[in-house]
Amino acid sequence: xxxxxxxxxxxxxxxxxxxxxxxxxxxxxxxxxxxxxxxxxxxxxxxxxxxxxxxxxxxxxxxxxxxxxxxxxxxxxxxxxxxxxxxxxxxxxxxxxxxxxxxxxxxxxxxxxxxxxxxxxxxxxxxxxxxxxxxxxxxxxxxxxxxxxxxxxxxxxxxxxxxxxxxxxxxxxxxxxxxxxxxxxxxxxxxxxxxxxxxxxxxxxxxxxxxxxxxxxxxxxxxxxxxxxxxxxxxxxxxxxxxxxxxxxxxxxxxxxxxxxxxxxxxxxxxxxxxxxxxxxxxxxxxxxxxxxxxxxxxxxxxxxxxxxxxxxxxxxxxxxxxxxxxxxxxxxxxxxxxxxxxxxxxxxxxxxxxxxxxxxxxxxxxxxxxxxxxxxxxxxxxxxxxxxxxxxxxxxxxxxxxxxxxxxxxxxxxxxxxxxxxxxxxxxxxxxxxxxxxxxxxxxxxxxxxxxxxxxxxxxxxxxxxxxxxxxxxxxxxxxxxxxxxxxxxxxxxxxxxxxxxxxxxxxxxxxxxxxxxxxxxxxxxxxxxxxxxxxxxxxxxxxxxxxxxxxxxxxxxxxxxxxxxxxxxxxxxxxxxxxxxxxxxxxxxxxxxxxxxxxxxxxxxxxxxxxxxxxxxxxxxxxxxxxxxxxxxxxxxxxxxxxxxx
Ligand code: ADP
Numbered sequence: 150x151x152x153x154x155x156x157x158x159x160x161x162x163x164x165x166x167x168x169x170x171x172x173x174x175x176x177x178x179x180x181x182x183x184x185x186x187x188x189x190x191x192x193x194x195x196x197x198x199x200x201x202x203x204x205x206x207x208x209x210x211x212x213x214x215x216x217x218x219x220x221x222x223x224x225x226x227x228x229x230x231x232x233x234x235x236x237x238x239x240x241x242x243x244x245x246x247x248x249x250x251x252x253x254x255x256x257x258x259x260x261x262x263x264x265x266x267x268x269x270x271x272x273x274x275x276x277x278x279x280x281x282x283x284x285x286x287x288x289x290x291x292x293x294x295x296x297x298x299x300x301x302x303x304x305x306x307x308x309x310x311x312x313x314x315x316x317x318x319x320x321x322x323x324x325x326x327x328x329x330x331x332x333x334x335x336x337x338x339x340x341x342x343x344x345x346x347x348x349x350x351x352x353x354x355x356x357x358x359x360x361x362x363x364x365x366x367x368x369x370x371x372x373x374x375x376x377x378x379x380x381x382x383x384x385x386x387x388x389x390x391x392x393x394x395x396x397x398x399x400x401x402x403x404x405x406x407x408x409x410x411x412x413x414x415x416x417x418x419x420x421x422x423x424x425x426x427x428x429x430x431x432x433x434x435x436x437x438x439x440x441x442x443x444x445x446x447x448x449x450x451x452x453x454x455x456x457x458x459x460x461x462x463x464x465x466x467x468x469x470x471x472x473x474x475x476x477x478x479x480x481x482x483x484x485x486x487x488x489x490x491x492x493x494x495x496x497x498x499x500x501x502x503x504x505x506x507x508x509x510x511x512x513x514x515x516x517x518x519x520x521x522x523x524x525x526x527x528x529x530x531x532x533x534x535x536x537x538x539x540x541x542x543x544x545x546x547x548x549x550x551x552x553x554x555x556x557x558x559x560x561x562x563x564x565x566x567x568x569x570x571x572x573x574x575x576x577x578x579x580x581x582x583x584x585x586x587x588x589x590x591x592x593x594x595x596x597x598x599x600x601x602x603x604x605x606x607x608x609x610x611x612x613x614x615x616x617x618x619x620x621x622x623x624x625x626x627x628x629x630x631x632x633x634x635x636x637x638x639x640x641x642x643x644x645x646x647x648x649x650x651x652x653x654x655x656x657x658x659x660x661x662x663x664x665x666x667x668x669x670x671x672x673x674x675x676x677x678x679x680x681x682x683x684x685x686x687x688x689x690x691x692x693x694x695x696x697x698x699x700x701x702x703x704x705x706x707x708x709x710x711x712x713x714x715x716x717x718x719x720x721x722x723x724x725x726x727x728x729x730x731x732x733x734x735x736x737x738x739x740x741x742x743x744x745x746x747x748x749x750x751x752x753x754x755x756x757x758x759x760x761x762x763x764x765x766x767x768x769x770x771x772x773x774x775x776x777x778x779x780x781x782x783x784x785x786x787x788x789x790x791x792x793x794x795x796x797x
Contacts, residue, residue, distance in 0.1 A: 255376075333448070392443035650724060674712075733775070
């Protein structure tokens, strides 16, 4: 399983990882980020910046529980940064806590640093050639192997303190034992599996993983008694996690005038140093490089203490109870351990696209002209050109360009609207044909019957009158449909004059009152007196309120109440037509104002009433809103702008 991986379901496509990854090791496919193992240097930055928690490191908790459950001795080795990660815990209380969890012994990796740093001292002091690079930061080593293989021969061929400690245990101290390293860095998980040093570290826990395990067992290190570390005793090696620690332990001079050693911390500074070194611009004897601010600034230390405070804690711990003579004798004891290692060239190249290919992508995202290249960085790349190159290399997608995406969405929306319009138009044409064709077919049949009877001499006046009356009703139905259609589609502007809405409402109600009475419906008028006047077409508004009132009445076949309310709301006139009828199902709401949408049985409705209402109110620059609950009733609210003040 890969050490750093992305949980697809959690990735929200914000590209923060693409933006922050120092080596562009994140590929985006179908909008979701993916780690490219061949480029990833396991610096852990992406994990800390992913707000969605989609980028995660492999947890070794399961493996460690399993090891703890076996009968083989198991030894925890604590990174020298541990006092800074657990400031509230006395360092030796952690020994007791880990033993309680099941470890047989707890050792300090700082002793590995004692041996390793002495090796550095020998190497650097004898160096008359090219600058030597430290190999203690796994992310730096990975970076050189993957991006600057020409510098591999500069890397000190010395293992890290973690591997040194692993070798001390597995090759001399207790070859049977399993070794678990606990530290501040995800990169150590990758390093422990590197074929050039593998086999001495069985699992790597980060400090947060350790906290999780302690919590799972209910162990609180602060309440434990202090216990001694076992194994060889470190002294200055405890300073290893502090920037400048390695040269200090190794006795390498940091005298500025001698230019013997350069300490570079932080990603940008380190990458710049390495680039300039590759260009032959740096001549120092030794470069101590970290991607973090030393191991005490490692990404897996989850407290918010300053680096100064962390440094102080480490320094205090180093001096406290130090026994340099014992350290010297332990160093002698393990002097035979081979601390050498090799490195591998892991360089992989992404294809270099041609100018034509880059222009193609820039054209596709409408960024061909320099003035269109905003270089906004929203895609995760610093410039539009960098994004275009990444698209050509297959590690990014054009849709990562936000301005392009917005344009694309806009045009897709326009296309959808156009398609929707065409569909509605088609539906409307079909409905009109259907509505008008039926009565016409009826008329045609009666005409044919009549002419047959006249031609055959079987003409009976009464029968003919019956046919004519049926033809008249069919034709008047067609004519009504056409009139409604014209109302709906009427392009002529309303005939505007100052009108009193209450008067229009009275008029409309008088037209429907008979129908209401027949259906046992109570009509309640709640008119606000002396409403401000409105500039409107009297007849058209009357049609609006008649249609709404008729619909309200038709929704209450078994009686009920219709309330017509006029009021002034936020300098608009509001008219509510409220009924206690059947209500409108949610799924019908979006289609209510579409021509020919009806749920009424044939002959009772053709579905033009609300379309006409909508058309008229829109031409009056007003709005119609509807609220409805099935089984409880419906309220249509019409809003119209007021003309002038209350005095008109
Ligand atoms: P029609 O009345 O000819 O069906 P409308 O456009 O006036 O056409 O109304 C369309 C549909 O809206 C109606 O068929 C009905 O389903 C629904 N509707 C309109 N007003 C109401 C109301 N007050 N209560 C319940 N349903 C309504």
